[in-house]
Amino acid sequence: MNSLFEVDEACLNWMIGIRRNLHRHPELSWKEERTSQLIADHLSELGIEAKRVDGSTGIIAEIHGLPGSPLIALRADIDALPIREETGLEFASASDCMHACGHDGHTAMLLGAARSLSLERALPVSVRLIFQPAEELGTGAKALIDTGVLTGVQMIFGGHLDRHYPNGTVVVSDGIVNASTDSFRIAITGQGGHAARPHESIDAVVVGSLLVTALQTIVSREINPAYPSVVTIGRFDAGTACNVIAAQALLEGTIRAQHPSVREHLKSSLERIAAAIGQLHGAGIVVEFFDGTPAVINSPESASIAKQVAIQTFGKERVLDMKVANMGGEDFSYYLEQVPGCYVRFGAQIEGKEGYPAHSSKFDFDESALAVGASYYHAVAKAAGKALCSK
Ligand code: NI
Secondary structure (H helix, E strand, O other): OOOOOOOOHHHHHHHHHHHHHHHHOOOEOOOOHHHHHHHHHHHHHOOOOEEEOOOOOOEEEEEOOOOOOOEEEEEEEOOEEOOOOOOOOOOOOOOOOEOOOOHHHHHHHHHHHHHHHHOOOOOOOEEEEEEEOOOOOOOHHHHHHHOOOOOOOOEEEEEEEEOOOOOOOEEOOOEEEEOEEEEEEEEEEOEOEEOOOHHHOEOHHHHHHHHHHHHHHHHHHHOOOOOOEEEEEEEEEEOOOOOEEOOEEEEEEEEEEOOHHHHHHHHHHHHHHHHHHHHHHOOEEEEEEEOOOOOEEEOHHHHHHHHHHHHHHHOHHHEEOOOOOOOOOOOHHHHHHHOOEEEEEEEOOOOOOOOOOOOOOOOOOOOOHHHHHHHHHHHHHHHHHHHHHOO
16 A cells, blocks of 8 residues: 555554553453553553553543633444464464454554644544453453443544455445344253163253254244344254263354344244254253444444545445455444444455464454554544534
């Protein structure tokens, strides 16, 4: 990419240095001590006062605009994943965890935006920077909101690096951009016995296997195919030996939906099918649900500001619509339940290199996307400030 947009080359190099430092020293959710100190140090280098969020590893800071300016928020997530890195990069993780979702890049690009915004004279907007821990657990946003990080905020913006889109692009869509995520656990109680005498037992492995297959029919047979949804069993735990019929089995999985009504439908069908299969075989079944993050829903006004800004900054050909539903979760949804805002994706494919998806041990992204992210945040903050002022 030739143009660096709102940020200069020195700023891009500064962001790359930060990204590599964070990448080398990843920290898991709620343990981002070094990360949050590094963020605070860089902010104070820029003359921006950083505050640690009470009882958390989150950092918030404010860049003050002209008196009476509207307040908007920009958010980056800062945590890593429990994955052993296999990229072979010279700045690869030195520990058992890894920035395999690009949150090192998100942190660096928000610092880049802070750097360029702090140089602006007569800024028409005040900007609250939110460096949020524990996105990977889906618990960070909610915890920060409970401490009041959104107080006074009129609009919020965030984004994610994405290997599905060409480097240098920004993907902006109105409405739903991420699915809701809930998880579940099904405990099956049969009756153990000798593997050679199945008639004396209730085989929890067989009941569990039927259940895995039957649950696949919820999405394929019960949900309108026009509404994206997923049921995945990620864990099936049962048995102790090859010659023992298992008395117990445990299934764990996740359900994803874009529409609240589909989310409820998936849950009630799962309960109904699990109970019926248990009854069919005389096994005990207990189903538990664990609420995850709601769907991420961009507000029309914020998405329109974001799209205009992206087109002005990067050119029409670099601004894409999300054509395929993203069934991944994102706790940015909690902010959007409180204030309007927009969540975008920053294209980050590395040209000529095999692509590995997020959460892969070989995940990497093109670092020039940091300039796109920082420029976008800078420009969208100003545009949102102007739009809110003229209201
Ligand atoms: Ni992520």
